Amino acid sequence: MVRSLFPRDLFAEVDRLQRELQQSFDTVSPSIRGFARGYPALNVGSTPKSVEVYAFAPGIDPARLEINLERGVLTIEGERASSLPADDGKATAHISERFQGRFRRVLSLPDDIDPAAVNASYRDGVLHISVQRRESAQPRRIEVQ
């Protein structure tokens, strides 16, 4: 353990530790675009009929979110304003952990999605994008003649 002359912020340390722990427990293999734990955090799941993407992006104006789907690659872009005070000497920021500035996250979707059937909604700071799979790719029962 390295002793520091200036003890670091305990909460930031605990936060870092939690992130490291969580990473080591992850069993999902990283994709070619890396395993960036950026902002917003993403959860992805799939059902036989659709692919569901949840982006945890609190404090965003949904009208200023840029969501693009091009050749099976989903891009979520936007900007988050800072809540920190202007540097006018009247207020002091003691802790500053929340993300601020421009963000961009890229995600490749399965091949069988239908780019024309995409729904996006924003609620309680969570962006939910639902992409339907193509009819032809859905499991079908084949009748024996």
Next chain:
Amino acid sequence: MNDQAVTRTPEQTVPARDEPALLPPVDVVEDAAGITLYADLPGVPKDRLNVRVEGETLLIDADLVLAVPPDMQASHAELQRTHYRRAFTLSRELDPDKVSAELSQGVLRLRIPKADHAQPRRITVQVA
């Protein structure tokens, strides 16, 4: 692993507070009249947020609620828990009775004013 199973307290006696939870990132800003705390709590509806002051500790507890299709299988999850928790120790000049909270689009804004006696005062230097 076996040692853990032996020494571990049974599930039902573990208080909810000791369960692992998400640690929401916060900003804390102080001005002359008080402290403003912003916390990112995406996915938390108003009725699942619990902010309280116990003694000198400010506690934020919240549940992440997602409407997920029942037949969905997760393939990638960066958020793997559904509970947020964070605690702060308040200092004595802050007034715990006047804490106000608002939750908007997954961001909690807490305002903790300073007690009247702690409001800033300009001290005039007496010239002898």
